[in-house]
Amino acid sequence: MCVFCKIVSGEIPAYKVYEDDEFLAFLDIGPVNKGHLLVIPRKHYPTLLDMPEDEAGKLYKLVHRLAKAVKSALSADGLNIINNVGEASGQEVFHVHVHIIPRFYDDGMKFGWRKLQYSEGEMEEYAGKIKEAL
Numbered sequence: 521m522c523v524f525c526k527i528v529s530g531e532i533p534a535y536k537v538y539e540d541d542e543f544l545a546f547l548d549i550g551p552v553n554k555g556h557l558l559v560i561p562r563k564h565y566p567t568l569l570d571m572p573e574d575e576a577g578k579l580y581k582l583v584h585r586l587a588k589a590v591k592s593a594l595s596a597d598g599l600n601i602i603n604n605v606g607e608a609s610g611q612e613v614f615h616v617h618v619h620i621i622p623r624f625y626d627d628g629m630k631f632g633w634r635k636l637q638y639s640e641g642e643m644e645e646y647a648g649k650i651k652e653a654l
């Protein structure tokens with residue numbers, strides 16, 4: 521059984537802030553900032569892409585609600601809402617979860633996005649490939 525399934529079953533404890541028949545939200549044990557939440561479905565799916573679309577939609581509807589609560593409760597200046605898909609993205613727990621991370625101007629944390637440049641014609645190529653897969 522995965523670590524988040526154990527939290528769902530109550531086998532290991534978590535500081536839960538929300539639960540219903542399908543979903544659970546609790547504090548991340550190693551927060552980027554204090555109040556960092558994880559939102560999960562009770563049902564085990566390894567990644568977001570393994571969930572049926574309507575369940576993923578419900579998950580993000582709840583994320584929207586919880587994100588508002590985190591921001592207002594902690595007077596956060598902003599949030600990072602992150603879902604990692606697969607090992608290459610940094611996913612470590614293979615039970616789908618969405619991170620809601622409160623952010624503050626002075627928190628000293630920087631997500632280091634790099635910015636590549638497309639060469640001539642590449643934007644058309646990449647947009648085209650993705651459109652074809654839809």
Ligand code: 5GP
Nearest residue numbers: 523534547548549550551604610611612613
């Ligand atoms: P990932 O890298 O898979 O997107 O994130 C996994 C997250 O789960 C990490 O931020 C980590 O701190 C958190 N985590 C791992 N094990 C536990 C646990 O047993 N309890 C809680 N509350 N969080 C956990």
Ligand code: ZN
Nearest residue numbers: 522525564615
């Ligand atoms: Zn699981």
